[in-house]
Amino acid sequence: MADLNFEDVVKAIASDTNTPTETVSRMYAETWAQYSDGARVLDYLTVLVAKRVRENLRGVSQDRH
Incomplete structure (x- = not known):
């Protein structure tokens, strides 16, 4: 698996x-921190952070409907 x-x-x-990349970038950086x-252990942090950001964004989009 290639490193992302x-x-x-x-x-x-x-x-x-x-979602705009600027928004995702900010959320990702905040979640990473x-x-x-x-x-x-940071081996799986990229995967965990990405999952959390996706979940947060899906929650935001569902709240709009």
Whole structure:
């Protein structure tokens, strides 16, 4: 499995959720900071952070309907 970098993850989430990349980038950075604070193992952090951002964005879009 190829390592995903920040930009690739942000672009994928933005595309999947029809959200501006700037918004996704900010949310991803904030979530990364929360999850990585004090974390000793960072191996799966990209996956966990991406999942949380997607969930948050889906929750926002559902709240609008």
